[in-house]
Amino acid sequence: MKSADVVVIGGSAAGAVAAVSCRRRYEGKSVLVIRKEGQVQVPCGIPYIFGTLGSVEKNVIPDALLQNNGVEIVKEEVLEVNREKKTVLLSGGESVGYDKLVMATGSLPITVPIPGADKENVFAINKDANYLKSMLGEINVAQDIVIIGGGFIGVEFADECRKNHACNVTIVEILPHCLQMAMDEEFCIEAESLLPELGVKVCCNQRVETILGDRKVTGVRLSDGRELKADVVIMGVGAIPNIAMAAKAGLQTGKTKAIMVDRYMRTVTDQDIFACGDCAEKVSFFSGSPSAVMLASVATAEARTVGANLFVTRQQNGGEIGVFSTMVGGRAFACAGLTEKAARQEGYDVVVGEAVATDTHPGGMPGAVSTKVKLVFSRGTGILLGGGISGGKSAGEMINVVSACIQHKMTFDEVALFQMGTHPALTASPIAYQIVNAAELAAKAA
Amino acid sequence: MKSADVVVIGGSAAGAVAAVSCRRRYEGKSVLVIRKEGQVQVPCGIPYIFGTLGSVEKNVIPDALLQNNGVEIVKEEVLEVNREKKTVLLSGGESVGYDKLVMATGSLPITVPIPGADKENVFAINKDANYLKSMLGEINVAQDIVIIGGGFIGVEFADECRKNHACNVTIVEILPHCLQMAMDEEFCIEAESLLPELGVKVCCNQRVETILGDRKVTGVRLSDGRELKADVVIMGVGAIPNIAMAAKAGLQTGKTKAIMVDRYMRTVTDQDIFACGDCAEKVSFFSGSPSAVMLASVATAEARTVGANLFVTRQQNGGEIGVFSTMVGGRAFACAGLTEKAARQEGYDVVVGEAVATDTHPGGMPGAVSTKVKLVFSRGTGILLGGGISGGKSAGEMINVVSACIQHKMTFDEVALFQMGTHPALTASPIAYQIVNAAELAAKAA
Incomplete structure (x- = not known):
């Protein structure tokens, strides 16, 4: 054997x-x-x-x-x-x-038990290559795509599906905003505001009640009674x-x-x-x-x-911080740990610091992107609980700096003294560096 | 009053x-x-x-x-x-x-006491706006520029001076390699190898013995006797x-x-x-x-x-980690803490881990840049002492993740479990993420 x-x-x-x-x-x-x-x-x-x-x-x-x-x-x-x-x-x-x-x-992938969910061209986010190939074939010729779920996957699909051919894409989200499970409302609103420019429509506070069509999907009916045309439906509602x-x-x-x-x-x-x-x-x-x-x-x-x-007990799992990042229309969005809202729900009295600066410096550097950092601290201890970022592509690694600070339970005073490196073509200026400024402003507000 | x-x-x-x-x-x-x-x-x-x-x-x-x-x-x-x-x-x-x-x-700025250093068009890196304006005027029309010192400032000047007009730029560096005070040799060699493509010549192991010319500089004589033409000399040797x-x-x-x-x-x-x-x-x-x-x-x-x-003693200065980053020919180089060489000089028995992956994933993402991370740990304790990165622009923030790990005296086992966020358009894959892989490989080597 x-x-x-x-x-x-x-x-x-x-x-x-x-x-x-x-x-x-x-x-x-x-x-x-x-x-x-x-x-x-x-x-x-x-x-x-x-x-x-x-x-x-x-x-x-x-x-x-x-x-x-x-x-x-x-x-x-x-x-x-x-x-x-x-x-x-x-x-x-x-x-x-x-x-x-x-x-x-x-x-x-979760398949929502909506009437009509078994029709042709209703896809879940399956990781099987053959499944994805047939999905790609259908999406590449689709005129009207409805995406059920405005989380990261839904928003990323919406952004991507229109990159190779013109089509109508609509996200149907049950919550008031897209991305709301992961990010604070102001970031969700900012990300959503970029979607119409990409040709993506968003229907929030809506549920897909029925998937319409015979053998093959032709549309969906929303909870407010509206019907949307669809030759492809994508369910991006989690796993x-x-x-x-x-x-x-x-x-x-x-x-x-x-x-x-x-x-x-x-x-x-x-x-x-x-x-x-x-x-x-x-x-x-x-x-x-x-x-x-x-x-x-x-x-x-x-x-x-x-x-x-496996053979010697060496390491302990410290629990999930949860670090997300995504791109919407060329702008990066990222978050780590607890949002302000989640922290309050968990019973924290929070103190927030926010700082905005360009992702290169001085601001006149070509391609400079205004980048915002929001940090959420616990008022009593000053310990960092979470952060959100929107801005240039370096946000994808900036959020990992935030994650390292969370993992070490750093306080706003410690984050304010964080020794970062800075460079005109790569980061905000040392004066304006967003993570330390957000921490210092939280210390002020505490 | x-x-x-x-x-x-x-x-x-x-x-x-x-x-x-x-x-x-x-x-x-x-x-x-x-x-x-x-x-x-x-x-x-x-x-x-x-x-x-x-x-x-x-x-x-x-x-x-x-x-x-x-x-x-x-x-x-x-x-x-x-x-x-x-x-x-x-x-x-x-x-x-x-x-x-x-x-x-x-x-x-340090002015090296070289004979002829007082000639016209010999510039130090002075922060005065009027001084810089006249320097800009001369550099913009210069045919032959010699830069004394191949540190960050010298290399950045060399890269930049050729961006707006064609001219000959030569760096004269007293050490065997440029950037050697801050980075390990392999990174210095990599950065140096990019300079000829930018039209920059490098003379290492050389000292400028004399600055030639009458009132105005016309050239420099090196320690090996060679003479280089120069209508501008820039001294970038520190402060x-x-x-x-x-x-x-x-x-x-x-x-x-x-x-x-x-x-x-x-x-x-x-x-x-x-x-x-x-x-x-x-x-x-x-x-x-x-x-x-x-x-x-x-x-x-x-x-x-x-x-x-100022009025209440609140915070303690933990000492300088030293986090540098720069760009050479569109490629980012960054380092934090002790280089491998410096760590050995400080008496550490070091263990090194290195990992290479593209800065986006999968590797076929357009614009993906191969990005290398080297981490240096102390063998006895496993504590992170320093790191170097070369690769895509996100290296400017990745080095700040390394700095955070240094600041918290994380061991290779802890860095290997670091909870980063990843995204196809923004970072390496979670499988290949360089910082954690370099740490895990150091743990293996220890």
Whole structure:
């Protein structure tokens, strides 16, 4: 019987990183990744297939990463995990023995149970390459696209779908604003204001009641009775943990219906089985409560923890901070930790600091983009709870500076003295650098 | 007699920020900035005047910052500080009383005592607007420019001087490589390799022995006997603290010939006088020893400490990490903390991790730039000592993530679990994100 010291089920971000990290941490151990996909899609790259990239083939996680690190790949489906025998049964009939098993089975897109959701050309955000290819074919010739859900994925799809051909794109969002689950209202309003320029219509406070058409979708009916034409409908309303295999194997799941793990990413049910990524239950960095937020960057951090802890307990998962970034019409939006609204809901008395400056300096540098940083602190302790940024592309890394400050529970006084580097072509000026100014203004307001 | 609660001498980055921070921290206090300049130049923007910006007027720190924060500006020279009477004497004859005084007199460019250094068209990097205007006039019509010193300023000048007109530019550097004081050799070599494509020649291991010409410079003679034609010579060899006024007032200076201050940026000589920026002595974050590195971003962090501590001791200066970034031929180079070489010189047994990935993902995203991160850790403790980056423009903020990790003495295991956000158009992939991969590889190597 084939066997490996470590068997990883799933080859997307979490599975691949767990495998590589294990090889880095335990050089002598053999690692086998079992996945059903021939090639694995970059999960966060999926919206970009439909515009910037233009093809499914350009959105592939290269297998070289696994091969260069001595990880074996088996491209089959896993039918069953036998915890007593410590084997997994493959679709080809073979069994593979393991010493340690890693569940990295990811998530499945939520399909909203709307009447008509089973019609042709109603797509969910499925990570399967063939599914995405047929979706691309339909989107490329679509005249009227309706996107259900104005979260990051929905907004990114809306922006991308129009890049390669003219079409009508409408986002239908149930909340008052797009992106509202992740960002404070002022950022949502700013991002939304850019969508009409991109030719994207937004219907907020609306629900799709019915998907219209015969065999194939022809439109949707909204909760206010309006009908929108549609030859393609995209459901971008989130994902649920893919835990069928884990459930079959008797692994306990938690409040978010994900596999329950301890602080070391070991399943609470079986000491030889670990879980990471979208299929593993997360806890909030702030409250310690279960969190349903799924992010590839969190999945990979968890996977690195798994890789380190498989044979020796080395690292502890500190809980999910939640760092998001996106682009809307060429402008970057990013956030980390708690929004002002979420912080208040969590019972914090917050103090906020905001600073705006160009992302290069002086302001007359060509291409300078006004960039705003908002930081949210706890009034009592002065500790940083979260931040939001809108502006130039460097916001994608600026939010990681904010994340580092959150992770270290820095206070506004400490953030105000943060030693950043600055350069005319790369950052705001040292005088105006937004993160430290926002912190100093919060200290003033406290 | 005119008076203010706080008088700041000097209106560049340090002076302006100390004034604004004081107003933010102590709303009721009156603050007066005394400076001799009509308009203040952005110090790190100076090389960009000669190419990208094209004019001295576009490189001005706006006075609005001071005005909007209720800071009064007096545009005169200070002749004398009378510590007994707690007054400063202005060039116009007026005296101004203070409760607290802030010395932010900055630095003066080093003029190397080379024979012929007093000839016309031999320029130092002076921050005076009129001086820079005449320098711009000469550079704009120069055929042959020799730059003495291949540090950041020298390399930036070389890159910029050729942007608006064709001319021959040669850097003469005394060390084996350009940028060697700040970056490890491999980054220096990479940056140097880009210079010929920009039409810039580099003569390393060379000293300018004589500056040739009659009244006006016509060339330079190098230590190997070669002569280079030059109608403009630029000396970019560093700066020394401007402490004439402080010395006259009897303020003690330290090993780097800068004003000695305590951990709270108060001068050791006079409890009512603070100092910050290039004129104030710095200590290394790592060793606590005096450091002669001058950076606007350090100056502003010190100035914020001064602003906070003027009337109540609130904040401690943790010592200089030293975070640099620059652009060479459109590629960003950045570093923070100790280089591998400097760490070894300081007596550390180092362990290094390196990771390369594109700055967007997947690699096929248009405009993706291969970006390398090198992290240097102490073997015994695993604590991060420094990092270097070369690659896309987001390196300017990535190095600030590294700085935050240094500031918190994070180990390779902690950096490997850092919760960054990622996005296809803004960062490397969560799998390949360079900072965490470099940390994990260092953990492997340790």
